Every structure is written in C-alpha cells, then in structure tokens.
Amino acid sequence: xxxxxxxxxxxxxxxxxxxxxxxxxxxxxxxxxxxxxxxxxxxxxxxxxxxxxxxxxxxxxxxxxxxxxxxxxxxxxxxxxxxxxxxxxxxxxxxxxxxxxxxxxxxxxxxxxxxxxxxxxxxxxxxxxxxxxxxxxxxxxxxxxxxxxxxxxxxxxxxxxxxxxxxxxxxxxxxxxxxxxxxxxxxxxxxxxxxxxxxxxxxxxxxxxxxxxxxxxxxxxxxxxxxxxxxxxxxxxxxxxxxxxxxxxxxxxxxxxxxxxxxxxxxxxxxxxxxxxxxxxxxxxxxxxxxxx
Amino acid sequence: xxxxxxxxxxxxxxxxxxxxxxxxxxxxxxxxxxxxxxxxxxxxxxxxxxxxxxxxxxxxxxxxxxxxxxxxxxxxxxxxxxxxxxxxxxxxxxxxxxxxxxxxxxxxxxxxxxxxxxxxxxxxxxxxxxxxxxxxxxxxxxxxxxxxxxxxxxxxxxxxxxxxxxxxxxxxxxxxxxxxxxxxxxxxxxxxxxxxxxxxxxxxxxxxxxxxxxxxxxxxxxxxxxxxxxxxxxxxxxxxxxxxxxxxxxxxxxxxxxxxxxxxxxxxxxxxxxxxxxxxxxxxxxxxxxxxx
Numbered sequence: 001x002x003x004x005x006x007x008x009x010x011x012x013x014x015x016x017x018x019x020x021x022x023x024x025x026x027x028x029x030x031x032x033x034x035x036x037x038x039x040x041x042x043x044x045x046x047x048x049x050x051x052x053x054x055x056x057x058x059x060x061x062x063x064x065x066x067x068x069x070x071x072x073x074x075x076x077x078x079x080x081x082x083x084x085x086x087x088x089x090x091x092x093x094x095x096x097x098x099x100x101x102x103x104x105x106x107x108x109x110x111x112x113x114x115x116x117x118x119x120x121x122x123x124x125x126x127x128x129x130x131x132x133x134x135x136x137x138x139x140x141x142x143x144x145x146x147x148x149x150x151x152x153x154x155x156x157x158x159x160x161x162x163x164x165x166x167x168x169x170x171x172x173x174x175x176x177x178x179x180x181x182x183x184x185x186x187x188x189x190x191x192x193x194x195x196x197x198x199x200x201x202x203x204x205x206x207x208x209x210x211x212x213x214x215x216x217x218x219x220x221x222x223x224x225x226x227x228x229x230x231x232x233x234x235x236x237x238x239x240x241x242x243x244x245x246x247x248x249x250x251x252x253x254x255x256x257x258x259x260x261x262x263x264x265x266x267x268x269x270x271x272x273x274x275x276x277x278x279x280x281x282x283x284x285x286x287x288x289x290x291x292x293x
Numbered sequence: 294x295x296x297x298x299x300x301x302x303x304x305x306x307x308x309x310x311x312x313x314x315x316x317x318x319x320x321x322x323x324x325x326x327x328x329x330x331x332x333x334x335x336x337x338x339x340x341x342x343x344x345x346x347x348x349x350x351x352x353x354x355x356x357x358x359x360x361x362x363x364x365x366x367x368x369x370x371x372x373x374x375x376x377x378x379x380x381x382x383x384x385x386x387x388x389x390x391x392x393x394x395x396x397x398x399x400x401x402x403x404x405x406x407x408x409x410x411x412x413x414x415x416x417x418x419x420x421x422x423x424x425x426x427x428x429x430x431x432x433x434x435x436x437x438x439x440x441x442x443x444x445x446x447x448x449x450x451x452x453x454x455x456x457x458x459x460x461x462x463x464x465x466x467x468x469x470x471x472x473x474x475x476x477x478x479x480x481x482x483x484x485x486x487x488x489x490x491x492x493x494x495x496x497x498x499x500x501x502x503x504x505x506x507x508x509x510x511x512x513x514x515x516x517x518x519x520x521x522x523x524x525x526x527x528x529x530x531x532x533x534x535x536x537x538x539x540x541x542x543x544x545x546x547x548x549x550x551x552x553x554x555x556x557x558x559x560x561x562x563x564x565x566x567x568x569x570x571x572x573x574x575x576x577x578x579x580x581x582x583x584x585x586x
Binding site: 123128165179191194196230 | 368399413417418419420421424425426449450452458460464465466469471472473477478480481482483484485487488490494549562
C-alpha cells in the first residue's frame with residue numbers, strides 16, 4: 001500500500017509555482033493577482049478563504065480579500081463582480097460559496113467573466129471541459145487528476161467508479177477520467193444515492209473516487225485488493241480531540257480500506273491541500289493568459 | 294419485445310409542435326424562424342439540411358437556407374454568424390457540420406450567440422446541461438431522452454451503459470441519464486475504444502445506448518434478457534438494395550439483439566427522426582424565448 005501524500009505533492013507544486021512567479025517578476029512580468037470575495041462569517045468559508053489568501057502570499061501572488069456582511073444585497077455582489085471583471089489588475093477572482101439564501105449563486109457565477117473564473121464554475125468553463133477544450137478546470141477535480149499523474153497511477157482501460165454526481169466534483173471528475181489521454185481513457189461509472197448496488201459496483205473498481213459527502217461510506221468489504229482510492233469527503237464532525245472542536249471525516253472508512261488499497265489518500269492531507277493548489281495554478285494560468293487572451 | 298417507433302413518436306411531436314405554432318400565429322405571435330447554413334455539397338449534409346428545412350415547413354416555422362461553396366473563407370462564415378446573431382427575426386440557427394478543414398468548427402460554434410444555438414453545441418449550453426440548468430440540449434441526446442419518456446421506460450436506479458464518449462452523443466447522454474429526476478437517476482457507465490471488457494459490462498446493463506459509430510458492434514451475446522437498446526449508429530454502407538446506393542447501419546446487430554431486448558430502436562426509424570424533431574423543439578423554445586430572454 002502506498003499513501004498518496006497530497007500535502008507533500010501540494011508543497012512540491014507550491015514550490016514550482018513560486019519559482020515560476022519569481023521568474024515572471026524577474027522578467028518584469030505582471031504579478032498574478034487573485035481576489036477572494038467572502039460574504040458573512042461561516043466558519044468553513046473563513047478557513048478556506050484565509051488558507052487561499054495565505055497560499056497566495058506563499059507563492060508570491062498578489063491577493064485581495066473583499067468582505068461583505070451576510071445582509072449584503074444581490075445587487076451589491078453583482079456590482080462587485082462587474083467591477084472585478086473590468087479591473088485589468090485582477091487576473092482571477094472567486095466568490096466563496098455558499099452564499100446567503102437571498103443571493104442567487106447561479107446568477108453570481110454566471111456574472112463572472114469566464115476568463116477570470118479561476119474556480120471553473122462558469123458554464124463556459126464547465127462546457128469547455130466537457131468538450132475537451134482548454135479551460136479553467138475546477139479545483140477539486142483538477143487536484144485529483146494531478147495526484148493520479150504525480151503517482152503515475154495507470155488509468156487507461158481501468159474501471160473507475162465515481163461515487164457522487166455533484167456539479168463540483170462527481171460530474172467533472174467523471175468527465176476528466178473518460179477523456180482521451182492520460183490521466184483518462186478510463187471506463188467510468190457514476191454511482192449516487194439512487195444506485196441500488198453500489199457495493200457490487202465498487203468491488204469491480206480499479207479506481208474509486210468517493211465524493212458523496214457521507215462519512216466513512218466506503219467500507220473495507222466494498223473494495224477489491226489493490227484498488228486506488230481517492231477520498232474527496234470532508235465532513236466536519238464534532239470532536240473532543242481537536243482544539244477547533246471538530247475534525248474532518250472522509251467518505252472512506254480509512255482503517256478498513258487501507259489494508260486492501262494499492263494507493264489511498266488520507267483525510268486530511270489528501271485531496272484537500274490539492275484543491276487550494278489547483279486554484280493557485282488556475283490563477284497563474286490566468287495571470288499568464290495561457291487559456292484565454 | 295416492443296419496438297421503439299421513433300418515426301411514429303416524431304410524427305406525434307411534429308403534430309404537437311404544429312398545433313402550438315398555429316396557436317402562436319392565431320394570437321399574433323412571431324413565427325419561429327430557423328436558419329441553416331450549409332457549406333459545400335457533402336451528400337449527408339445535403340440530406341440532413343433539406344430534411345430540416347422541410348420539417349420546418351411542415352410544422353409552420355419560417356426557414357432560411359444559406360449556402361456557401363466549400364472554398365468560402367472562415368472570415369465569411371464568421372461574418373455570416375455575426376449577422377445572424379444580430380438579426381432579430383432569426384430565433385435560432387445552425388451551421389451544418391462537418392465544415393471544410395480550413396474552417397475551425399470550434400471558432401464557428403463559439404461565435405454563435407448561445408441564445409440562438411439550437412444545436413446545443415456552444416460551450417455555454419453544454420455546461421448548463423451538465424450543471425442541470427435550462428439550456429438547448431443537443432438534438433440526439435434530447436431525442437433519446439424523449440423516446441424513453443414516451444415509452445415510460447424506467448431509468449431510476451437502472452444500470453445504463455453508454456457506448457461511446459463523443460461530445461455530441463456519448464458525453465451528453467451520460468450526463469442526462471445521471472441527472473436527478475426522470476428520465477435520469479440511472480447508474481451510468483461510459484465505455485469506449487479503450488474499454489477492455491465491454492461485453493461483460495453490457496451483459497449487466499438494463500439500458501444500452503450505442504453510439505460508437507461501429508456498425509453492428511453490439512451482438513446478441515452481449516446483452517441480457519429484457520434490456521432496453523437505443524441505437525444511435527448511422528453509418529452509411531454501400532448497398533445494391535436501395536436507389537441511393539447506400540443504406541444506414543446501426544451500432545446494434547438488430548436481428549440478434551431483438552430476440553432478447555425488452556425495448557429496442559430500429560435503424561432507420563429510431564433515434565434518427567427524433568433528432569430533427571428535437572431541433573424543431575429547440576427552435577420553438579427559442580422562438581418563445583422560453584430558455585433565454
């Protein structure tokens with residue numbers, strides 16, 4: 001069994017990005033600039049956004065945090081998006097989800113200029129990814145693909161089972177795993193809450209990507225020997241063991257599955273650190289105008 | 294075994310659309326207007342486009358055919374697209390594919406205003422479909438879904454195998470079959486040229502959607518009793534039996550598979566007629582501004 005060390009890979013990529021930024025700056029190029037828009041004071045969102053801002057600093061990006069209280073109107077957010085769309089100094093920006101209920105996430109996402117949509121949530125980026133055109137791939141699927149690559153895990157002709165059909169993980173990672181090339185060329189099965197025989201299906205899988213959001217869903221008796229397991233779950237459960245009062249639980253019963261797995265990601269320290277790094281890479285691509293002019 | 298009669302369903306929907314157009318006109322509404330752009334004289338394209346124009350007439354739409362010789366420049370086509378984008382009388386338009394090699398299909402598709410993209414090929418429509426937002430769904434997948442609906446074929450929790458991962462059929466129909474709701478909620482597996490064990494996978498399938506473009510690929514010994522088979526294949530093979538000198542072959546060895554199938558589409562007369570009808574429905578939706586304002 002080999003542990004897929006997302007933290008180490010993320011650190012490695014962070015170093016690669018920082019080196020590239022140093023060169024860009026040395027050559028008088030523009031420092032990539034990421035703006036994060038944060039509405040309200042949700043604990044998870046606060047943590048994610050502060051990690052993103054901190055990572056920007058670590059790789060040498062410029063970053064700006066724009067905060068709104070949770071009673072901000074949809075109009076104000078849309079006006080902010082419009083301003084960021086037009087600001088030539090801003091290479092990419094994200095509006096941290098979830099938003100308060102009185103603001104339409106769909107409207108906000110569609111208002112973002114797709115050329116600055118480093119989260120890859122705009123329908124144009126989603127569509128271009130599906131078709132196989134250059135685009136901003138959303139952070140979690142991009143991070144998963146990168147882990148498979150860095151560990152040289154074979155995917156061609158492999159039986160890949162995706163658990164979950166969410167717009168931000170399940171559907172896009174299914175699309176990426178079936179694309180032509182590497183990592184891709186896998187036979188992909190997408191299971192979800194309506195699938196009656198998930199255990200049977202998982203037992204046939206060479207690669208399982210678990211993204212249902214159900215803690216410890218994937219048990220030891222649901223996988224075959226040598227399987228590669230990517231755990232995307234990050235459910236916060238109360239815990240007396242940690243200072244924060246909670247800990248992250250993956251979708252995989254790690255202690256059971258690890259005995260059979262060929263490769264497996266831990267939670268935390270697997271997919272999580274890759275997600276932020278994928279956002280950094282998208283910001284770098286945006287800064288270099290490599291995907292869109 | 295029940296034959297899925299695409300021709301009859303298409304005729305029924307044609308009648309429904311024609312009735313709606315009659316009402317729209319009686320109420321002084323705008324007659325839906327579809328424009329088809331045809332480049333060169335490819336036999337298949339000529340047939341498709343003339344069928345589309347004829348069907349427009351039959352349902353009471355206005356239709357316009359714009360023809361270019363195959364030496365037309367990319368700039369001329371893009372200028373034509375731009376003009377159609379701006380023409381308020383045009384509700385929807387299509388540029389018939391394939392285009393000559395010196396013209397980028399990608400550029401042309403992306404130049405089309407997505408609100409008039411009744412073929413559903415623009416990345417915005419592809420992305421919105423993937424996310425589950427209202428959009429123009431491309432004609433073949435939309436036609437397949439409509440057939441399943443009209444025959445009340447259960448899909449929830451069913452094992453649906455899609456053969457082929459093309460941008461215009463395989464990927465979008467996989468996305469539709471896994472969406473929440475009906476027809477959807479299926480467990481979807483996408484197989485393709487890199488899948489080593491297609492036979493095994495097909496033997497487990499409740500629904501098979503064959504879209505590989507390989508004539509008679511799906512044999513009788515690859516399916517289980519009671520399977521629903523949707524044949525998207527339309528390969529033209531030379532034939533001495535027909536006036537045209539060719540006939541259409543599906544991806545399914547019909548004579549073998551029919552003995553085991555619960556439901557099956559013939560070729561021709563299955564998915565084919567539904568494709569044109571889906572384009573008509575998209576044009577009607579465009580005319581009524583039901584999806585985009």
